[in-house]
Amino acid sequence: MAIFVCKFGGTSLATLPQIDKAIDIMLADKSRRFMVVSAPGARFKGDVKVTDLLIRAAAEYRLTGRSESADQVVERFREIVPEATELCERLHKELLERLAEKEADNHEEAVKAFGEYGSACVVEAILKKKGISAQMAEPRELGLTIIGSGHNARPDAKCYAKIGKVLRSMKGFDIIVVPGFYGYDNAGNIQTLPRGGSDTSGAVVARAAGATHYENWTDENGLRRADPRIVPHAATIPEMTYDEARELAYMGFKLQDACFEPIKGNNIVLSVRNTNNPDHPGTRIMDTRTVAPEERIVGVACEQNFVSIGMRKLYIDKEVGFGRKMLGVSEKLGLPYEHTLDGVDSAALLLARKYLKEEGMFDKVVKGLKKACRPEAMMIRDMALLSVAGFGMQNHFDVHARTFSALAEAKVAVRMIDEGADDLSFFVGVDNEQAAAAVKAVYDAFYSEQFQS
């Protein structure tokens, strides 16, 4: 039996007409029983999302004991359901209560999570008003436990069974509304998932509910084979595996890939679809798929601002432990590394600049490498990384030829290549300034005759 969990993003819930679209989607298929909601997003270009208002509100309140932004949040809900005066007053009161707990460790988290909570309350009210048998399931009732905090906050896999039990106990309702983005820590305090965490909430519900499909409803027709800001004509990816999606999501894809953990390997099809264009099939992500004989890659992703720290030293190859010493430096500083590159008398450590923002951190890495590895010379180079990905590359000899011929023609200098950890992608380093030219060249090398969207 098909069971669909549908997660709706901020723009899909920003106004009443948008919520109506989302509800129409829910009603179009009886299998769509679970509706995971984000906080109301931007209504128009330049509009402030409710979550951002809430972050401001928490800061304002801690500083001044009151908050104008909090009023704006309540106003946003009132704009959606002006007739539900009682609900809006209750939401206002509850938000003020959360703001008042300004000494709590989780003050910001609790306030920030209010956007999804309020959104779920509002959607539940609208559904009920339409005469639909609907019920909100709050993460506390569900037992959605968050472990870790900050960037490392994630759902506790141990809670899936409990959530499933609660959801099954609600089988009397046609639609169950779950606020995304937050849960509770073991002490019972609200904790939020990293930004974009509603995707993960939806995945947890999908796993717990034993869903066959997890639909992620956004404002775009699925995921594209290349960043549309660089390649406006980039085609939508009809389907790919979770592994392929990870290769692309890693670098600049819109989908928050932390949401894969609960669903990957559980026979759940994740699709990314467009609330404003529900007839478009979007992008389907699944455990396994059949690769068409002519397919070479699923897409090309790109992220800028990596830095390669290269070291030269005669006979590195005979120095047992060199690589371990090199990686020990970044590990000691708590830095993840992206790639290590090995030459004969040279080695390089490639790090993401985003992890090096702390003042003096980069110098610490360089100093640490000098001390641990004693190189004869060091070379620092900034670069962007492209990920060229897709299982299809296994079936063709010419994927590299196409890629590098296109880069040569575009006069893009290749700064690094790392391939071989698996059979489904390779990484190419280029100068930051050439990143866009590189993405365009690679995309066109594989898809120039297939304009679709």
Added chain:
Amino acid sequence: MAIFVCKFGGTSLATLPQIDKAIDIMLADKSRRFMVVSAPGARFKGDVKVTDLLIRAAAEYRLTGRSESADQVVERFREIVPEATELCERLHKELLERLAEKEADNHEEAVKAFGEYGSACVVEAILKKKGISAQMAEPRELGLTIIGSGHNARPDAKCYAKIGKVLRSMKGFDIIVVPGFYGYDNAGNIQTLPRGGSDTSGAVVARAAGATHYENWTDENGLRRADPRIVPHAATIPEMTYDEARELAYMGFKLQDACFEPIKGNNIVLSVRNTNNPDHPGTRIMDTRTVAPEERIVGVACEQNFVSIGMRKLYIDKEVGFGRKMLGVSEKLGLPYEHTLDGVDSAALLLARKYLKEEGMFDKVVKGLKKACRPEAMMIRDMALLSVAGFGMQNHFDVHARTFSALAEAKVAVRMIDEGADDLSFFVGVDNEQAAAAVKAVYDAFYSEQFQS
């Protein structure tokens, strides 16, 4: 002032006519003052080299208290200088003395080193008979100290100054003959360098003598841009830097690259030349050189029998310390690693099979990785590695395009790529069975219109 050190290999000293050629080369230029000699090599295809006879002799003697192979060694010297009966008798006596010390820790080393020692005595005698002012300088007199042992034996850099002093004190002689391959440890016992170590002895003499040139005289016209067994028409490399030579020497080049250490960075030009064709300029290796604008690569090297151990695990990228754990496994087992490859949810450790010969070693690595890294899946793949090298690649956008287009056309599947540790090479992994096809394709992609040798 130009000072040349000339090292002659085994085939250049295998017979009297060959030794005469070597002496003619020495006499052709007054700057050629230092002559470093190997043991007599093969006289014809299938002939046994003196060094191999000596290894047998040591084993025979330890087993039976006598040795036929030792007699054959003396016979080889007698064949070269039949008239020097006194010298040949002395050599016979000295070899028997070395053999007799069968309880010594360095028994095999002392016997093995006798080939170079005898060769130097014989060459000195021939030079003197020709009326040339020549003198042998034995490594003990020179103070050539060896540190480490077995595969790790190497000259002690601290002894260069002392050797230089001794050599300068011999300025009364026109030609100084130095036996290669061996020296003495700090206790005064003979120690040999790893096989091919006469190249290193020559480099030590070149460094110590303040030479401007180190000529390595072989039986080929220098080094080729690709293995001539695979690409018979491969051109000779006219010149390259030490760094470039290292990239190629690493994988299957004939020159023993341990010899670079004493000379690299000391303004010494190393040339590889042909005793049988002294008019050919051979290959010059130097610290720096000017790369012609049209030059792309200096050559392509290849070695077979590497194994990649790949691991898959969701969110490896977020696991701080994964790489260090992976490298810790090989380090603990005392294994050098060739490459590490990094994917998004995957990583691979690439090792040379030659280091995995000990029974059960490969299983130990796999077991160690399973325990340390806890992968969800492992993939083992054997492969050959190509090294495409040359500073010229920095000046051209199309080096990768040419390489991978050629491989695609030859239907060679690319299994790994590692580039970016420096600007002068990249590694490409292919199936062992496709190694020759790959080398041929890459060579022809860069040199198909330049048949020369």
